Amino acid sequence: MKDQAENLRRRLELQKNHLMAKTLAILSGKGGVGKSNFSLNFAISLSKLGKKVLLFDMDIGMGNIDILFGQHSPYSIVDFFEDGLSLKEIMTTGPEQISVITGGTGLTHLFTLDEDKYARFTDEFxxxxxxxxxILFDMGAGITQDSAKFLLCVDELIIITTPEPTSVMDAYSxxxxxxxxxxxxxxxxxxxxVFTKKEGKETMIRLQNALRKFLGAEMVSLGYLPDDRSVSKAVSKQIPFILSYPDAAVSKSLIEVVSRYVNHGLGEESIIQKSNFLQNMKRYFLGK
Structure with a gap:
């Protein structure tokens, strides 16, 4: 425990002077909006730009990232907490050399960390x-009291919605x-x-106006992905659509979304930053 605490202090000190990975959570207000499929293809697209990407499946008890690319992972985060394996040992190499850590069925351990588990996780992380x-976290649909703490640790959040009124309301909530x-x-x-560009634009504008009016907040609209049969065909083939159908409308739209994210007005320096992830974990999980 003492050695782990010292390692954590050393890493926090290093972060003051070194650039670290950007952490972002991908989430939705409800299930069935294509969040995990987006997360996987988004990660692959970043990797194709030459970025080193780790995709962390955080869908508690329902993780399916490895199924989407047709490669069963022998280990999950459960093996990290219960069997003492390292985070690197439980990783799987996915398409385009992205790294993947699957969620398994016992991910609640991550949200109920005691000090020993916290120290071990943060030291390796x-x-x-x-x-x-x-480092991308594909979160489960909705927010629980426990998972909310984890969401507050990341540097940025990507919200996935569809044009359906219930999905839009859930995204706003x-x-x-x-x-x-x-x-x-x-x-x-x-x-x-989305079925039309107009539908996508109107959905974005509706949510942005609601955030400004009721919360005084802003968001960055990354764009929209069309309702494309290539997606379901790719899922059936267990090959991500950005790889199996690179010329499809949805793949071209995703490339535009990724480009907007990487260059969203903050320049190249925004790609890698001084991450606050470990400091935030200490604050929200240990209350320090």
Missing amino acids: GSLLESYDY TMKYIHSINDEIPFFLVCNR
Whole structure:
């Protein structure tokens, strides 16, 4: 425990002077909006740009990232907490050399860390912050009291919605809840499964206006993805659509979304930054 605490202090000190991976959570207000599929293809697209990417499946008990690319992972985060394996040992190499950590069925351990588990996780995670450009967390649908703490640790949030009124309302409620706890976390929005460009634009504008009027908050609209049969065909083939159908409308739209994210007005320096992830974990999980 003492050695782990010393390692954590050393890593926090290093972060003051070194650039670290950017951490971002991808979430939705409700299930069935294509969040995990987006997360996987988004990660692959970043990797194709030459970025080192780790995708962390945080969908508690329902993780399916490895199924989407047809490669069963022998280990999950459960093996880290229960069997003492390292984070690197439980990783799987996915398409385009992205790294993947699956969720398994016991991920609640991550949200109920005692000091020993916290120290071990943050010590190992600190080395990952130094090894990757992006660490993406594919969150479960909705927000629980426990998972909310984890969401507050990341540097940025990407919210996935569809044009359906219930999905839009759930996306707004999700942002409202997070904003009420921490009004400094940047929001990015992607509208999935749109039938027309007009529908996608109107959905974005509706959510942006609601955030401004009722919360005094802003978000960055990354764009929208069309309702494309290539997606379901790719899922059936267990090959991500950005690889199996690179010329499809949804793949071209995703490339535009990724480009907007990487270059969203903050320049190249925004790609890798001084991450606050470990400091935030100490604050929200241990109350220090």
